[in-house]
Amino acid sequence: MVQVVNSNSFKGISPIDLMEATYQASGNFQIRAFFEAKDEILKAGKFSENQFYRILDAMVDAETERKLILERLKDKNPLFLEEIVKEIKDFPADNIIRDVIYLKEQGYVQEHVEVKTKMVVKKIKGEEKEVEVKEYFYRYQAKEQPIEHYFEPVTIVFNAGVCCQCGWCSSICPVNAIELTADTLEVDNDTCMKCGLCFSVCPRSFSIDQAYKSIKKLDKSLTWSDKIGAYINTYTATTTKDEIKEVRQDGGIVTSILEYLLKNKLVDAIVAVKHSKDIWRPEPIIIDDIKDLYETGGTKYANSPSLNIISDAKKYDKIAFVGVPCMMKAIEKGVLFPSGLPFFNNIKYKIGLFCMESFPYSEIIKLTKDKFDKEIDQLTKMNIDKGKFIINLKSGEELSVDLKEVQSYARDNCHFCEDLTSDYADISVGSIGSQAGFSSVITRTKDGDKLFNKVVKAGLIETKSLKEVKPGQGLLERIAGVKRNKCKAIELHSK
Numbered sequence: 001m002v003q004v005v006n007s008n009s010f011k012g013i014s015p016i017d018l019m020e021a022t023y024q025a026s027g028n029f030q031i032r033a034f035f036e037a038k039d040e041i042l043k044a045g046k047f048s049e050n051q052f053y054r055i056l057d058a059m060v061d062a063e064t065e066r067k068l069i070l071e072r073l074k075d076k077n078p079l080f081l082e083e084i085v086k087e088i089k090d091f092p093a094d095n096i097i098r099d100v101i102y103l104k105e106q107g108y109v110q111e112h113v114e115v116k117t118k119m120v121v122k123k124i125k126g127e128e129k130e131v132e133v134k135e136y137f138y139r140y141q142a143k144e145q146p147i148e149h150y151f152e153p154v155t156i157v158f159n160a161g162v163c164c165q166c167g168w169c170s171s172i173c174p175v176n177a178i179e180l181t182a183d184t185l186e187v188d189n190d191t192c193m194k195c196g197l198c199f200s201v202c203p204r205s206f207s208i209d210q211a212y213k214s215i216k217k218l219d220k221s222l223t224w225s226d227k228i229g230a231y232i233n234t235y236t237a238t239t240t241k242d243e244i245k246e247v248r249q250d251g252g253i254v255t256s257i258l259e260y261l262l263k264n265k266l267v268d269a270i271v272a273v274k275h276s277k278d279i280w281r282p283e284p285i286i287i288d289d290i291k292d293l294y295e296t297g298g299t300k301y302a303n304s305p306s307l308n309i310i311s312d313a314k315k316y317d318k319i320a321f322v323g324v325p326c327m328m329k330a331i332e333k334g335v336l337f338p339s340g341l342p343f344f345n346n347i348k349y350k351i352g353l354f355c356m357e358s359f360p361y362s363e364i365i366k367l368t369k370d371k372f373d374k375e376i377d378q379l380t381k382m383n384i385d386k387g388k389f390i391i392n393l394k395s396g397e398e399l400s401v402d403l404k405e406v407q408s409y410a411r412d413n414c415h416f417c418e419d420l421t422s423d424y425a426d427i428s429v430g431s432i433g434s435q436a437g438f439s440s441v442i443t444r445t446k447d448g449d450k451l452f453n454k455v456v457k458a459g460l461i462e463t464k465s466l467k468e469v470k471p472g473q474g475l476l477e478r479i480a481g482v483k484r485n486k487c488k489a490i491e492l493h494s495k
């Protein structure tokens with residue numbers, strides 16, 4: 001039974017008009033489910049009444065826009081996303097692209113994929129060779145007889161073994177129906193209202209790679225790379241602060257940026273990870289006091305479902321979030337879908353780490369024992385560098401094994417990940433490409449580039465172009481390309 005909306009605070013639109021608009025659009029099951037569960041959503045306490053209406057309003061707007069776009073696509077030949085943007089001028093390009101992808105996922109639009117091969121010259125083991133490479137072209141066309149798809153809760157992603165355990169679905173779920181840890185995910189079917197919001201924001205549900213590429217290519221101020229994504233600048237950099245050098249993983253760039261943000265009140269809090277009571281098991285943490293910042297320094301190679309705590313950080317107006325590439329993509333999906341309205345619009349800066357793979361905590365303990373015959377609490381640092389997995393011990397000793405030897409301990413779902421360098425971040429930071437004690441930095445958005453330059457200007461970081469140093473950007477692009485090429489395709493099956 002649908003209830004009458006009763007809010008005076010809602011953008012000056014009368015409750016009756018809103019209900020009418022909702023009904024017009026509620027062929028969309030997500031809007032209907034969300035609207036009908038208003039009481040349960042408010043009782044769950046994650047979103048206020050005002051936020052509930054803001055989300056609903058954005059969902060209705062997006063659905064109306066989609067319907068109009070679909071009309072305009074009728075009787076047209078298959079078009080590239082860029083051609084659709086030129087064809088339909090009524091909406092911003094980003095909206096059109098995101099809407100076409102969503103319409104495809106809902107079963108209204110057909111995606112046509114064309115594969116072409118071309119010969120390129122590549123340097124293989126020092127020798128130049130001509131090799132064949134495949135290029136993919138995607139065109140979109142309105143289906144004559146659409147078959148509407150219903151998004152299911154994210155159990156379908158978890159059960160397929162491809163969940164990267166980012167934690168975003170559980171933060172987003174309006175009725176708190178998702179229980180998640182670093183290894184498990186459960187949906188409470190009695191509480192779940194089948195809105196499918198978790199599925200639409202999940203980085204492992206449907207791909208947004210085509211949308212991302214097309215949107216970024218429209219911005220001529222960005223450089224595009226098929227391997228490391230869109231960027232403004234690339235650097236190699238190191239911190240100037242001795243205290244940060246004590247706790248850092250590589251160049252201490254992440255901690256330097258976070259310190260600048262907190263000190264200059266550009267954010268109220270940051271979300272990062274620290275060691276939990278079990279050493280080397282990462283624990284997501286919200287930090288609003290600079291004195292606690294240094295406990296986050298250094299890499300913990302076990303995965304951390306850090307996005308899970310974003311809903312706890314909602315009391316802060318502005319936050320910075322640090323995480324791995326799958327989390328950066330998750331946040332982007334939470335902005336694009338289902339409504340173009342970020343669920344948590346307090347995430348002001350996304351600091352993305354490079355990531356080839358992560359490990360379950362239990363496997364980190366196991367590999368330390370199997371490969372080095374050491375207990376985990378003897379370690380002061382773990383690192384992956386130049387094809388080696390390296391550990392440093394309290395005794396001062398450094399031990400290493402070939403990275404290939406530890407790969408069987410990594411999480412299986414990381415094999416479905418194509419992104420090494422956090423394409424969707426404002427600033428990406430990793431070690432590949434830079435010398436020891438330095439980080440490679442990619443600035444990707446205007447806000448990210450501006451922030452990085454401020455931190456440099458404040459004297460907290462020393463930097464050079466990544467293109468001027470060895471092994472530099474060439475190596476980074478090569479390894480990022482390898483990760484994309486070996487990424488497995490995700491296949492999801494409905495019940």
Ligand SMILES: Cc1cc2nc3c(=O)[nH]c(=O)nc-3n(C[C@H](O)[C@H](O)[C@H](O)COP(=O)(O)OP(=O)(O)OC[C@H]3O[C@@H](n4cnc5c(N)ncnc54)[C@H](O)[C@@H]3O)c2cc1C
Nearest residue numbers: 248249250251252253254255272273298300356430431432
């Ligand atoms: C699982 C994982 C795998 C990685 N793999 C690679 C790789 O293959 N190649 C590469 O070049 N770089 C990789 N990195 C990034 C690299 O290890 C450094 O984090 C990066 O170079 C930044 O160094 P820094 O000295 O600037 O960071 P620091 O100043 O030391 O700060 C580190 C930051 O990382 C955050 N962090 C630590 N562990 C985690 C975690 N498990 N999840 C989320 N955030 C975390 C901390 O909160 C902290 O804010 C990986 C990082 C992680 C977490």
Ligand code: SF4
Nearest residue numbers: 173192193195196198
């Ligand atoms: S579990 Fe997913 S489908 Fe169910 S209520 Fe939460 S967000 Fe909606």
Ligand code: SF4
Nearest residue numbers: 163164166167169202
């Ligand atoms: S949103 Fe993240 S945690 Fe949730 S199912 Fe998708 S990948 Fe897993």
Ligand code: SF4
Nearest residue numbers: 325326355357414417
């Ligand atoms: S490899 Fe990908 S899926 Fe695995 S932790 Fe890193 S970013 Fe996430």
